[in-house]
Amino acid sequence: MRGMENPLPQHPLWADALARAGLRSGWRDGVLVQRRGPLAAAIRAPARDAGWWRRHGPLLVEPEGDGAPLRAAGYGQVMTGATLALLALGPPGDALPRASGKWRNRAVAGARAAPAPQVAPLPPDPGHWLLRQEAAQRRARRYRGLPHALILALAAGPAPPLLFRLGGRAPLAGMLFLRHGDAATYLLGWCGAAGRAVSGHHVLLAAAARHFAAEGATHLDLGTIDTGRAPGLARFKLGAGAAPRRLGGSWLRLRP
Structure with a gap:
């Protein structure tokens, strides 16, 4: 079954809630980036090519699907994916x-x-x-x-x-x-x-x-x-x- 088009951590309702809770976040060319501890992170991030991640990517990314574009953009996997x-x-x-x-x-x-x-x-x-x-x-x-x-x-x-x-x-x-x-x-x-x-x-x-x-x-x-x-x-x-x-x-x- 295909994944969701817009999972909650990448939805405007989530961005609004983060702001209401006093947490920092912002959109980078259609991807919501939020603070996770000391890092800027994109959680349940949608698919983007390696060039996009090189130009816009935060320090930490948890993608919806394949991590190959992230590896090509200079990222390394530090944790396996949840189910x-x-x-x-x-x-x-x-x-x-x-x-x-x-x-x-x-x-x-x-x-x-x-x-x-x-x-x-x-x-x-x-x-x-x-x-x-x-x-x-x-x-x-x-x-x-x-x-x-x-x-x-x-x-x-x-x-x-x-x-x-x-x-x-x-x-x-x-x-x-x-x-x-x-x-x-x-x-x-x-x-x-x-x-x-x-x-x-x-x-x-x-x-x-x-x-x-x-x-x-x-x-x-x-x-x-x-x-x-x-x-x-x-x-x-x-x-x-x-x-x-x-x-x-x-x-x-x-x-x-």
């Missing part, structure tokens, strides 16, 4: 046509047992329950995710992320997506014990797929998969029908 999970959407009536039977059965059974999913824009509230719960989940599971400062900057923008949730006053689970162009990108999520008992994230991902398919989106970017460190999460994404696609790794300019 992305891209989920192609079908029509709203069957938005997850590639989901496995086991995954689909869990989503259907969970939908029967759980309250109906709700969807609403995320408010720019640092004390929002989803951010508090997800922060605690990060500490417990010792993983890193998208900084909440950027989530809040997106929420304060013209097209805030959509929160899909189960439960009323006592939430069972939540998943956050941002629509951009013909895609929507998963940002973060949380599921409590009561939510896991009804396969909360299966129910919510199915609901999000139907919602974005009805809006005309063609695919969901579910982020990276790592079968070694997070095999359960990888099975969840692949079971939903996502196709793995290798990114181009990290490249550092070695000569001017």
Whole structure:
């Protein structure tokens, strides 16, 4: 399956959020370059030839695809590419046509047992329950995710992320997506014990797929998969029908 035409780190909504969060970024001939620590970096950079990278390229590049033009432009690969999970959407009536039977059965059974999913824009509230719960989940599971400062900057923008949730006053689970162009990108999520008992994230991902398919989106970017460190999460994404696609790794300019 082809990659996204304009992944979130190369979209104007992301540039606006970086500015709103006080982080530096700018466009170089159609490529968004941002500060990553002490380096200027192009994340999920689109294809350009070696001459373009020699003229315009920042110190660090993480390309969408082949790194050969970067090598020809004087860059060296310093990290292998992560594997992305891209989920192609079908029509709203069957938005997850590639989901496995086991995954689909869990989503259907969970939908029967759980309250109906709700969807609403995320408010720019640092004390929002989803951010508090997800922060605690990060500490417990010792993983890193998208900084909440950027989530809040997106929420304060013209097209805030959509929160899909189960439960009323006592939430069972939540998943956050941002629509951009013909895609929507998963940002973060949380599921409590009561939510896991009804396969909360299966129910919510199915609901999000139907919602974005009805809006005309063609695919969901579910982020990276790592079968070694997070095999359960990888099975969840692949079971939903996502196709793995290798990114181009990290490249550092070695000569001017």
